[in-house]
Amino acid sequence: MQLTITNKKENKMLDRFEVKGKLVFNGPTPSKLVLTEALAKKMEVDMPLIVIKKLLTNFGIQEANFSAVAYYNPESLKNIEVITKHQKKKISEAKKKEAKTEEE
Numbered sequence: 474m475q476l477t478i479t480n481k482k483e484n485k486m487l488d489r490f491e492v493k494g495k496l497v498f499n500g501p502t503p504s505k506l507v508l509t510e511a512l513a514k515k516m517e518v519d520m521p522l523i524v525i526k527k528l529l530t531n532f533g534i535q536e537a538n539f540s541a542v543a544y545y546n547p548e549s550l551k552n553i554e555v556i557t558k559h560q561k562k563k564i565s566e567a568k569k570k571e572a573k574t575e576e577e
Contacts, residue, residue, distance in 0.1 A: 474498045488549035496537040
């Protein structure tokens with residue numbers, strides 16, 4: 474998997490920088506988690522501070538264009554990004570599991 478950053482723009486108002494780039498891969502399209510790990514290594518940012526906005530593949534070609542944002546601190550990430558119902562469900566299930574393990 475080859476990751477190329479084509480555009481990097483700082484957004485001081487939202488306390489983040491926005492990244493656009495190209496991804497060349499073999500096999501199936503990499504997941505957003507794999508792309509987040511690769512971006513974290515390339516940009517030297519903590520993985521939880523990166524949010525992938527778009528991952529668009531081209532038909533018949535093993536390339537994808539992506540758009541992502543990387544926040545400078547967790548507070549700005551928490552204030553700006555919206556938590557979806559799916560993410561809320563995962564968080565509540567994780568808390569329930571922790572409560573069960575603490576009871577035992």
